[in-house]
Amino acid sequence: MKAPRIFLGLFACLVAWAAAPALAHKASDSYLVLQVKGQEVAGQWDIALRDIDFAVGLDANGDGDITWGEVKARHADIATWALGRLKLARGGDCSLQVAEHLVDEHTDGAYAVLRLTGNCPSRTQDLALDYRLLFDIDQLHRGLVRLELDGVPHASVLGPTSGALNLKAGETSRLAQFGQYLVEGVWHIWIGFDHILFLLSLLLPAVLVHEARRWTGVRSFRAALVEVLWVVTAFTVAHSITLSLAAMQVIELPSRLVESAIAASVVLAAANNLWPVVERRRWLVAFGFGLIHGFGFASVLAELGLPADALVLSLLGFNVGVELGQLAIVASFLPVAFLLRSTPLYRRGIFVGGSVLTLLVSLVWLAERAFDLKLISA
Amino acid sequence: MGRMSKSHRFNPLFSKVVAVLVLVLGFLAGTGAALAPLAARAAPRLPTDPAEVLQRLPMRPGDPTARELAGLRAAVARAAGDDPLPATELAGRYFELAMARGDPRYIGYADAVMSPFAGSRAAAVLAIRGKLRQYRHDFEGALADFAGALEADPQFAAAHAWRGAIHLVRADYTAARTECDALLALDRPTLHGGCTGLLLAYSGRMEAGYAALQRALDGTREADNRLWLLTRLGEVAAWRGQPEAAERHYRAALALGIEDGYLLAAWSDFLLDQQRPAEVVKALAGWEASDGLLLRLAIAGTALKLPAAKAQVQALADRFAAAKARGDTTHRAEEARFQLHLAGNAPAALAVAAINYREQREPRDARVLLEAAVAAKDAGAAQPVRDWLKASGFEDARLRQLGAMSAQAGSVASAPPPGKPEARP
Numbered sequence: 001m002k003a004p005r006i007f008l009g010l011f012a013c014l015v016a017w018a019a020a021p022a023l024a025h026k027a028s029d030s031y032l033v034l035q036v037k038g039q040e041v042a043g044q045w046d047i048a049l050r051d052i053d054f055a056v057g058l059d060a061n062g063d064g065d066i067t068w069g070e071v072k073a074r075h076a077d078i079a080t081w082a083l084g085r086l087k088l089a090r091g092g093d094c095s096l097q098v099a100e101h102l103v104d105e106h107t108d109g110a111y112a113v114l115r116l117t118g119n120c121p122s123r124t125q126d127l128a129l130d131y132r133l134l135f136d137i138d139q140l141h142r143g144l145v146r147l148e149l150d151g152v153p154h155a156s157v158l159g160p161t162s163g164a165l166n167l168k169a170g171e172t173s174r175l176a177q178f179g180q181y182l183v184e185g186v187w188h189i190w191i192g193f194d195h196i197l198f199l200l201s202l203l204l205p206a207v208l209v210h211e212a213r214r215w216t217g218v219r220s221f222r223a224a225l226v227e228v229l230w231v232v233t234a235f236t237v238a239h240s241i242t243l244s245l246a247a248m249q250v251i252e253l254p255s256r257l258v259e260s261a262i263a264a265s266v267v268l269a270a271a272n273n274l275w276p277v278v279e280r281r282r283w284l285v286a287f288g289f290g291l292i293h294g295f296g297f298a299s300v301l302a303e304l305g306l307p308a309d310a311l312v313l314s315l316l317g318f319n320v321g322v323e324l325g326q327l328a329i330v331a332s333f334l335p336v337a338f339l340l341r342s343t344p345l346y347r348r349g350i351f352v353g354g355s356v357l358t359l360l361v362s363l364v365w366l367a368e369r370a371f372d373l374k375l376i377s378a
Numbered sequence: 379m380g381r382m383s384k385s386h387r388f389n390p391l392f393s394k395v396v397a398v399l400v401l402v403l404g405f406l407a408g409t410g411a412a413l414a415p416l417a418a419r420a421a422p423r424l425p426t427d428p429a430e431v432l433q434r435l436p437m438r439p440g441d442p443t444a445r446e447l448a449g450l451r452a453a454v455a456r457a458a459g460d461d462p463l464p465a466t467e468l469a470g471r472y473f474e475l476a477m478a479r480g481d482p483r484y485i486g487y488a489d490a491v492m493s494p495f496a497g498s499r500a501a502a503v504l505a506i507r508g509k510l511r512q513y514r515h516d517f518e519g520a521l522a523d524f525a526g527a528l529e530a531d532p533q534f535a536a537a538h539a540w541r542g543a544i545h546l547v548r549a550d551y552t553a554a555r556t557e558c559d560a561l562l563a564l565d566r567p568t569l570h571g572g573c574t575g576l577l578l579a580y581s582g583r584m585e586a587g588y589a590a591l592q593r594a595l596d597g598t599r600e601a602d603n604r605l606w607l608l609t610r611l612g613e614v615a616a617w618r619g620q621p622e623a624a625e626r627h628y629r630a631a632l633a634l635g636i637e638d639g640y641l642l643a644a645w646s647d648f649l650l651d652q653q654r655p656a657e658v659v660k661a662l663a664g665w666e667a668s669d670g671l672l673l674r675l676a677i678a679g680t681a682l683k684l685p686a687a688k689a690q691v692q693a694l695a696d697r698f699a700a701a702k703a704r705g706d707t708t709h710r711a712e713e714a715r716f717q718l719h720l721a722g723n724a725p726a727a728l729a730v731a732a733i734n735y736r737e738q739r740e741p742r743d744a745r746v747l748l749e750a751a752v753a754a755k756d757a758g759a760a761q762p763v764r765d766w767l768k769a770s771g772f773e774d775a776r777l778r779q780l781g782a783m784s785a786q787a788g789s790v791a792s793a794p795p796p797g798k799p800e801a802r803p
Contacts, residue, residue, distance in 0.1 A: 025479065025480050025481040025482065025483070025667045025668060025669070026482065026483075026697065026700060026701070027482040027483060027485070027486055027704065027706065028483055028486060029700070029703070029704050044422070046422075049432055049433040050433060050435060050436075050483070051483075053433075053435060054487075059435060059438075059439065062438055062439040062440055063438060064434060064435045064437065064438035064439075064441075065431045065433070065434055065435070066431070066432050066433040066434075066435065067428060067429055067430060067431055067432065068425040068427060068428050068429075068430045068432055069428030069429060071432065072428065102422035102423060102424050103422060103423060103424075103425060103432055104421075104422040104423065106700070107693070107696045107697050107700045108700075109433050110432040110433040113422040135490070136490060137487065137490050138483065138486035138487055138489075138490055139486050139489035139490045139493060140482060140483070140485055140486025140489060141486055142704045142705070144703055144704060157703070157704055157705050254722065255722065255723070256722070
């Protein structure tokens with residue numbers, strides 16, 4: 001009589017799903033966040049109520065629902081059970097207590113949130129963590145641990161065969177992480193032709209002055225430098241803002257829209273050189289379109305993946321990298337452009353010719369991206 | 379602004395620096411304000427009402443399934459690690475629950491129940507371990523376990539069937555044939571029919587495969603077997619370009635009244651291919667908890683521009699992120715479809731589909747890799763599928779067409795060498 005049994009079980013669970021449709025089936029995870037600073041331990045541990053129920057039993061009245069009252073009545077047992085399966089040592093075992101019991105939601109349902117405090121014997125030694133929650137009854141359970149030891153973040157996924165974690169005090173992994181994202185930032189401005197062409201379109205006229213409907217060279221290097229600094233700074237500030245917002249998923253835009261808008265920004269910047277509309281305050285243009293380019297950088301960063309444990313630092317590294325890459329371009333462009341500024345080669349060939357070429361290329365990009373075509377390889 | 383030329387306008391540099399600083403600070407404050415509600419939403423809270431229901435459990439202690447599980451657990455406790463049979467029975471029941479409900483927690487429970495018997499060579503112990511391992515896509519380990527089970531009990535037909543199924547997933551048709559033949563030798567016509575039918579269908583003899591599955595169906599009254607065979611018949615009929623026959627099989631399977639995640643997924647995919655998304659939304663109502671079915675639901679809802687689709691797409695994104703955080707990689711085929719059809723990220727879809735295809739090589743795995751390669755315009759990435767199409771002679775017209783399209787999909791650097799064009803057998 002197997003079929004009816006399965007059917008009944010399914011019926012029961014269909015009823016449950018109908019009541020809570022958004023909750024997923026997922027293997028069990030707990031989320032442990034710890035900060036160890038010297039001797040002091042602070043942290044938070046999110047454990048699924050369903051898992052706690054399976055381990056210690058929470059459904060006191062047997063109605064299939066876990067209420068806040070039922071959880072509250074077992075707070076002491078939950079703390080004893082959980083803390084008995086987590087060991088932290090720094091020059092000897094650290095004490096751990098649950099300072100506060102809260103609740104939260106994750107993708108697969110409600111979680112008990114244990115706010116932890118504690119104390120370790122040593123303030124400088126290495127740290128050892130031993131995690132054994134639920135492994136005895138659920139071998140697919142994983143402990144997702146984010147631990148900050150004296151300000152240095154670490155992240156680990158702990159399983160039945162890898163429940164122990166040993167961290168060296170004073171590791172410099174943060175610096176390495178910063179450096180890694182910095183290099184990525186430099187690299188991505190150099191291979192991002194649309195960003196470079198946009199910047200160059202704005203920089204090309206920086207060594208020129210449009211007076212009496214014709215272009216002449218600027219008088220001083222300082223004038224050109226200030227103009228360049230304004231443009232580059234505005235572009236930088238703008239794309240840093242949107243890059244940060246997108247990376248933190250505050251704003252998300254469809255990539256086709258972003259890519260098309262970036263292409264359009266290059267079109268407009270190049271066209272503006274040929275038929276000047278905006279002659280002063282080019283930095284405003286750089287700022288406005290820089291906001292769009294930031295979203296483009298963000299998609300690159302999304303592919304790289306940002307470490308959750310060092311999001312701000314990696315973001316900063318990437319940003320600084322983009323700036324350094326930009327400065328390198330500017331540093332090699334500006335002196336040459338300044339020297340050539342009064343020659344016909346610069347004004348006709350590089351300025352007009354380059355703008356025409358940029359305009360053509362960016363128009364093709366715009367068509368490709370807006371209509372999802374493949375005309376030239378990008 | 380005055381009409382002076384730019385070259386004279388750099389004097390009040392200081393005020394400009396101040397202006398830029400103000401601007402930056404203003405935007406940082408704006409960013410902070412924008413982030414604040416996000417942080418507030420994610421914050422843990424202290425409920426006030428003791429009667430507030432925080433979590434609904436999958437079953438009540440008094441439910442028949444719960445009582446049965448409690449009985450099995452008690453038997454395991456009584457055996458106290460001496461006799462593996464009660465544990466095997468409990469783990470088997472957990473495995474069934476995981477399959478029926480699409481809930482992986484039961485796999486973890488089953489693993490834990492079996493862990494004291496890691497050294498056992500008993501056929502039943504090895505068989506359940508093999509099933510659990512294949513669920514986690516440890517196909518090598520699973521094959522070894524089922525081989526061990528057959529060593530202990532050469533008459534163990536189910537072990538041959540599982541080995542056959544794993545070989546089919548990995549597109550190793552020679553090895554699969556050995557297992558199918560063993561089922562015939564053990565005089566298990568239904569299992570043999572299912573095994574051979576799929577083998578023939580996957581390896582370029584669709585008509586013969588269809589007939590073998592049909593014969594197996596005619597020979598069995600058992601509802602579970604009929605469900606499985608009807609589902610596979612529906613798939614094969616659809617590959618053969620016979621949607622009416624496919625629909626007949628799927629409807630017959632649904633009429634059995636046994637809820638089955640695989641059947642619903644296959645039926646939904648069929649409906650999506652037939653441009654009938656509205657029926658998918660109806661068929662999958664209430665199945666949002668399963669990632670695979672939520673994916674189909676979201677694809678259908680997006681096609682229909684339903685308001686609920688947006689939240690479903692977001693829920694899927696969250697779930698794939700949660701799975702990634704724990705290092706779970708068993709849903710790559712679904713993730714590839716998500717990236718391709720819902721997130722609109724062809725390169726990401728291609729990357730996931732390509733990794734998935736190294737592990738799983740069934741027609742649906744082949745299809746998503748081809749589709750992703752076409753969308754990402756990367757001919758080279760789909761080469762393994764075109765190789766398989768050529769070697770197996772798989773006859774699905776849609777897949778053959780996708781294969782040809784993928785070969786012309788740009789990316790000169792990784793395009794296949796000339797002289798290896800797609801050929802219909």
